[in-house]
Amino acid sequence: MTQEIKQSAPPIKWKLNWASVDTVLLDMDGTLLDKHFDDFFWEHYVPEIYAEKNDLTVIEARKKLLASYKKIEGRLEWTDLDYWSNELNLDIPALKVKIDHLVQVHPYVIDFLQYCRRIGKAVHLVTNAHSKTLEIKMRKTLIGEYFDRIVCSQEVGMAKEEPLFWERLEKILYYDKNRTLLADDTEKVLHSAREYGMGLLVFVARPSSRSPVTFSKEFPSIVYFKELIE
Numbered sequence: 001m002t003q004e005i006k007q008s009a010p011p012i013k014w015k016l017n018w019a020s021v022d023t024v025l026l027d028m029d030g031t032l033l034d035k036h037f038d039d040f041f042w043e044h045y046v047p048e049i050y051a052e053k054n055d056l057t058v059i060e061a062r063k064k065l066l067a068s069y070k071k072i073e074g075r076l077e078w079t080d081l082d083y084w085s086n087e088l089n090l091d092i093p094a095l096k097v098k099i100d101h102l103v104q105v106h107p108y109v110i111d112f113l114q115y116c117r118r119i120g121k122a123v124h125l126v127t128n129a130h131s132k133t134l135e136i137k138m139r140k141t142l143i144g145e146y147f148d149r150i151v152c153s154q155e156v157g158m159a160k161e162e163p164l165f166w167e168r169l170e171k172i173l174y175y176d177k178n179r180t181l182l183a184d185d186t187e188k189v190l191h192s193a194r195e196y197g198m199g200l201l202v203f204v205a206r207p208s209s210r211s212p213v214t215f216s217k218e219f220p221s222i223v224y225f226k227e228l229i230e
């Protein structure tokens with residue numbers, strides 16, 4: 001997606017104390033799965049197909065599409081594949097399936113999920129992704145079995161960027177927010193969770209295998225989940 005220009009800073013020094021954690025909430029795209037798929041899909045693949053269909057150059061199509069993405073970033077419509085299918089007059093889910101070989105699990109994610117289960121933590125996947133995207137990705141990666149529960153923002157009725165999201169989620173998952181760890185690659189999501197009072201917030205500094213590592217200046221960062229395995 002449109003990438004903010006961030007200055008690289010050294011990571012904040014920290015050590016996770018697993019004894020203070022009961023519940024682990026994990027984002028999907030960029031956190032567990034390589035965001036390269038999503039970036040490539042929206043920034044390259046969709047503009048190419050859109051250009052072809054609408055008799056535009058790829059450059060023109062990309063410019064137009066990036067502007068429409070930007071308008072609704074951070075809102076639920078952004079992740080709604082039906083919205084985009086309608087808006088662009090393309091079968092977006094079918095296009096995703098066409099390049100689903102690019103859907104990849106980040107290194108050490110499976111080890112981390114197995115570790116969380118072994119040490120008895122509740123593990124939930126919490127994603128802004130649309131249920132159709134979720135389905136494509138779960139089918140491709142088979143990571144669904146590691147979660148106690150998978151929650152899409154659609155079910156909550158708002159995006160994770162809204163502090164109220166977490167209050168509503170708490171009523172679905174019944175976690176103690178002081179003893180809950182959330183890992184996400186979007187700082188805005190960590191901000192909203194902090195505002196709500198989530199206990200432990202971890203920033204994923206390598207969302208895409210093709211982009212440079214960028215540490216957060218405000219939150220503890222990890223590059224790989226092996227850093228959280230003791």
Ligand SMILES: [Mg+2]
Pocket residue numbers: 027028029030031184185186
């Ligand atoms: Mg993400």
